[in-house]
Amino acid sequence: MCAWRLPTDASCASVARSLLGIAMTKLGLDRGATDDAVLAASELATNALTHSGAAAPPELWVWARTTPRPQLLITVYDACRASWPTNTPGDLLDDHGRGIGIVDMLADAWGAHPSRSICTGGTQGKAVWAAFPLPGPWPDPRTTAPPMLAARHLTATLTARGITNTAHRHGRGVSLVTIPLGSNEETNIWIEPGHLSYTLPNGTRHRRPIVDLHDTTETLVQHIETQRGTR
Template sequence: MGENRIKIDLATWCVYSPVCIRPCTAPELWVWARTVPAPQLVVSVFDCARTSLPRTSEAGLLCERGKGLELVREVTADWGGAPTRSRVGTGAVPGKAVWFALPLPRNWPGLGYKVHPGTAAQCLLLNVTRRGFEGTRSTGADGISVVMLPGLNVWVHPEHFCWRSGPRRYLRRPLIDLQETTEHVVRYLDSLDAPHSIMLVE
């Protein structure tokens, strides 16, 4: 009673939240593939209840409620949730995304896809601007670009994205993992207090 609860129906992917009785935007379903940490299909649900992140409960073995996320954890490769912004519609609405990942076969055809770094840079720019962050793009003759942000640079190399995620720690993602990289960038920008823009330069 009075608790903020989220019920995720794995069959219909309907999201209910008392925090958002009149939702500021309709729930969104996002699906994409990634290759890191392993070939996986990511299924994500967005809603505007940003302050209500899911967590596992301490429900007992015989309890009839509180086992939803435990079931998700048992039947998926990974799951999680984080604040982010909406992707569908005319405005980027702050909210959160809750996701799970399913393993893809090792012979998944996407592992062999090749993406031109200029195309990857342009798509990254479009993805980020649609989430409410302005930017421009410029790519050198060698096809290498860098996404420049306050406190963060994302390099677009011929085979991968690369950015610094902490002291002496860098993350690399293949260009085919465009959507996964976009989510990392959007979460970073959204976590900053001041407004920022994204720029791709040579």
């Protein structure tokens, strides 16, 4: 996983293009997929700069996931929840608002949800993401990690993003991370050597490979912020 703080000036999009291009070249990813992802990151960064405000600078996040299929996730965070992206520009001759349309054409999928910053201590805002296919051997769903290490990493990441009172406990071959949601609700994440599982308060149960730890963290942050926003 990579996370970068982007500049709050006109260089925002070009810096996002450069950072992502370098990262994808280092990973040896296909040039066609790289070009599409870099263009999408540029459009997302441009939109974020428009709405980031003074609370926190935009951020570029990159990680891989295997669920629902192997994909590279390109996300741009901004600190504004008053404005949300749409793919319906009003005037077909007006370039304003076309960025999400470009992302929609390039990516497998895209979306937006409430989130918290990674680089600036958990400032509340939103994440706008785009997913691109990864047809090669990376990420490998068989990737494993000691449950204790994964649990500590998950707890530290959530705490750094302002999700407080998160606790972890450890047994033989399994670790448990408990995240309070407020109003006497909590979510438990069970971590074993090859996978993690959790059930959300709405009753949906999820089981994912350990390599999806970063994407799972963002899913949990999204759920927590959505829950808090409805109270």
